Amino acid sequence: MAPARTKTVAIFHGDVPLGEAEVFPSTKSPNFQFPSNEIRITQLSPPSERCPPLSVLQTISPFSVRCKILAKSVSSDSPIYRLYISCFQDFKTAFMVIGDEELHLVAMPTKLEKFPCFWCCSARAGLYNSCLGMLNLRCLSIVFDLDETLIVANSMKSFENRIETLSRRIDAEGDPVKVSGMSAELKRYLEDKEMLRQYAESDTVLDNGRLISVQNEQVPLLPGCMEPIKRPVIRLLERNIVLTRVNPEIRDTSVFVRLRPAWEDLRSYLTAKGRKRFEVFVCTMAERDYALEIWRLLDPEYHLINSKQLLDRIVCVKSGSRKSLQHVFRDANCHPKLAMVIDDRLDVWDDRDQPRVHVVPAFAPYYAPQAEMANSVPILCVARNVACNVRGGFFKEFDEILLKRVFELCYENEIPDLLCAPDVGDYLMSEETGSGININRDLPITDGMNGSEVKHKFHGPAYPIAEQPIQRQTQAPQCVLSDNDGPTCRSSVNRTESLQLLPSFLLIAVLQEIGRRCDSKVEFRSVAESSKDLHFTIEVLFSTEKIGIGMGRTRNEAQLQAAENALRNLASGYLSFIALNVEVVSTENISLENVNGFLEDYTDTTLDKSFKNELQPSSSLTGQLGQSDGSERLLSALSGINDLCIERKNLIFQEVPLASTSINKGEFCFLVELAGEVLGRGVGSSKDRAKLQFTAKQYKSRSEHISGILLINSTASLIVATGGGFIARADSRNSLMLLKRR
Structure with a gap:
């Protein structure tokens, strides 16, 4: 603060004078x-239940401190002091x-x-009052698109x-296969059109031999409406179908609506x-x-x-315009940093909102x-799980x-001593994954009443045919929902398949899947970092034990490094576990032709042959996992696997006669050879204990060279294991599978 710019001001509450104070403008607002x-x-x-005011202001208006104010009066019964105490305590x-x-x-x-x-x-x-209530309740905002996202x-x-x-x-089509597919699509359109015709003409529909009549549903009285409205509605909930009439007096406004499953x-989940x-x-x-x-129709009881x-929360954007959270929250009822969006298109949103x-x-x-x-998890259940993880991660960082x-x-602290507040966009991880890129493939006719929510809903011109690619997403294991404030999901991966995105997907997804299979919560926790270059730590x-740490210029970079280090530590623990819990048998003429990247069945007294042979790392792989980052590191690992498959070297255990050794009576000794x-x-x-004693030493010495990641042959697979006895496999096709539980 610059003392020369200090000013003395009078403080009033309304028209009541409270006293005088000195004002020290911040360096960012010197004038x-x-x-x-x-x-x-x-x-x-309003008083806050659990959030001090500075945490709220830092969330909705980062680093917005304009000045510091120091009262001149120090009397405990002065008006300014009473105001200070009231603000500070409440x-x-x-x-x-x-x-x-x-x-x-x-009050500080x-x-x-x-x-x-x-x-x-x-x-x-x-904005302060709106967001204060949300943060006290540990509540975020979610914005839905309608057409082709929730309904058609x-x-x-x-x-x-x-x-x-x-x-x-x-x-015009000559391919009989395509003709068959389009004919099936045409049949579905014709069947639904016929049902809509029955509803529009007679207020009844024939469904599987049942004649179903409309039910008049009361519409809430909105501002500007003089009389309550009743709409004739038919709900076929078992088929996710609803028929309604936008204007009850005009039958031509009848609409056939298909609700998205789940x-x-x-x-x-949203109402909880x-x-x-x-x-x-x-x-x-x-x-x-x-x-x-x-x-x-989606929320008939108005719980959401x-x-x-x-009228304030259903925001209609002019066709052709871009959507924006700033427009959605035009009444200052939320801040974009506290909001996520569910939509089937990314390009319709303002650039700054796309990460959310x-x-x-x-x-x-x-x-x-x-x-x-x-998919085993429906699309809207994936969206629910994503929302669950976003909320859990956001408030974990906040708290x-x-x-x-x-x-x-x-x-007396300086303004820069504040930390950046969490942002919903940080937990959707769109920065590196590209998960928002909509690539809807081969949709010859866009479902719904519009191509991309066109302007006219009724009696408009023919809608253009959209040739859009179909989005293929890899879905994480389903979340376990709870009412707790903390993260309630064990996995939150929703990424577009791409080999270019493989490293971050595999490392994080494998780690989270191992935790899920071990019934142990895997949490990524942000910590303060003083480095000027590495802003995130x-x-x-793993449960309550810290197993890895990472730093980076972005949150995702730090998270990726932390996941990698955690996997290395888990694999190192597994090496110790396997040495203590698995006994080794002699291997001769081992064939790997049919192993195909998976561990074969084995008992507690037998170490899988393929696992024992393939545990030895190739020279081309040594040290590579620690020298590069991103895709280069994973490609090096996959290349090393190929070398490993070619070598196919076998361990030979040669028993040494007792007379030629200095070992104690009753003990056994084996010499171990590899390729001569x-x-x-x-x-x-015992014989097996002797073999195990050598193998344990080899595991210990080899673990440093393979950077704590176990690799096994064939199909370019990355194998990781935990000290709890679990091995997981993630290959270049982005699949993830549990291989064996000890």
């Missing part, structure tokens, strides 16, 4: 000054509003006794356009039995009346969005109805790092 050279407090923020701020900005006075602890002192921070008007809807007009377009393509699972985990918003390019009705909030978008494959119930059930640092600060905890070279000897009370 800052209060209007009319006075601080006129207009309001006090975790609240005194603030004034200037235009669209709020200036918050944060001080080394000076009885001196009321504050840091003054700026924030967007209204068609009117009679859109059905006719799609049927006509598809029929022309069938007539929506109820996702919705149940009355405990809100996420504030819900909708951002769509659909028309407002249509969007309001579609959301009512209160009926009084619908979780991209799901477009819902295609007509073109590929089996796609939703092809264990930011809050801890804030409680350590006092008035991540620790890996004597490597050493083993001594033990």
Whole structure:
């Protein structure tokens, strides 16, 4: 602070004078000054249950400290001192509003006794109170797209356009296989169109011989509506089908809606039995009346969005415009750093929001109805698991790092002593994975009432045919959900398959899968780092034990290094475990032709032959895992595996007669040869113990050369193991499999 710029100002609460104070502008705001050279407090923020004000302000307005304020009065009964104590004890701020900005006075602890002192921070008007409530409740925001993300809807007009377009393509197609596929798609369109026709004309549908009539559902009275509205609705929930009428008075506005499977699972997680985990918003390019009705079908009891909030939280963007979280939160009801998005397209979002978008494959119930059930975990369950991990990781960092640092600060600290606050985008890991890239392949006709949420929903022109590639995602094991504040998922990998992305995917996914199979929680915990060049430090905890640490310029870089180091440590532990729990038998003329990268079955007294032979590393592999990073490190490992497969060297255990040795009576001795070279000897009370004694020494000496990662032959596989006796395999096809439990 520059003493020359110190100013004395009067402080008021409304029109009541509280006293005078000295103002010290921050180095980043040297010209800052209060209007009319006075601080006129207009309001006090609500008290906080668990978040000191500085942690909230650092989250929604990083490093926004404009000045420090030191009161001149030191009397314990002075008005300024009473204000200071009230703010300090109740975790609240005194603030004034200037235009669209709020200036918050944060009461700070001080080394000076009885001196009321504050840091003054700026924030967007209204944002502090909104985010304070969310952070106290450990709640984030989630923004949904509608069409082709959660539902696919068609009117009679859109059905006719799609049927006509598809029929022309069938007539022009010469490939009988493609014709068969398009004919099946056409049949599905025709069947649903017929059901919609029945509903539009008679308010009934015939479903598997059952005649089903409409039920009139009450629509909440929205601002501007004079009378309540009832809509005729038919819900076929077992088939995820709903028929509704956007305008109950006009039958031509009848709509056939297919709900995406597993929506109820996702919705149940968000509501959490009355405990809100996420504030819900909708951002769509659909028309407002249509969007309001579609959301009512998805959330009929208004558990996700209160009926009084619908007009504020369902945001309709003009077709052709880009979506943005700034527009979604235009009323300062959340900060983008506290929000994630679920959408089937990334390119429709503003560039700065894309790291916070979780991209799901477009819902295609007509073109590929089996796609939703092809994966063991449905698409919306994956989205639920991602949301679970994002929330857990965000608040773990908030609680264990930011809050801890804030409680350590006092008035005399410098502003840069603050730490960066967590960001939802850090936990979607889109920076390196590219998981948001939507590559929806071979969709000849886009399902739904629009190609990419086109402008007109009813009686519009024929919609363009979109040739878009289909997204293929690798899904992590399903999360175990809980009501705890901490991370509730054991794995959160949702990545587009790409060999270029292999290293970060494999190392992190293998580590998390090992933890899942061992019933041990694997946690990545951020810790403070003082280095100027390496801004992030991540620790890996296996249950409660720290097994690895990594540093980097980005959070993902640090996380990747931490995962790699953790795997090395786990593998080293496994080497010790295997030496103590597995006995070695003699191997002669071992054939690896049919091993194919997997461990064969073995008993507690037999070490797998292929494992024993292939444990010895090739010379080309020595040291490579520790010398390069990223894809080069993994490619070196895979290259070394190929060398290992070619060598196929066998260990020969040659028993030494007792008379020719100096060993004790009753013990056995073996010389061990590899490709004609004597490597050493083993001594033990039994033949197997003697072999094991040599093998244990070899494991210990070899572990440094293979960097703690066990490699086994064939199919370019990366093998890692844990001290708990688990071995996992992850190969170049991004598959991950548990091989053996001891």
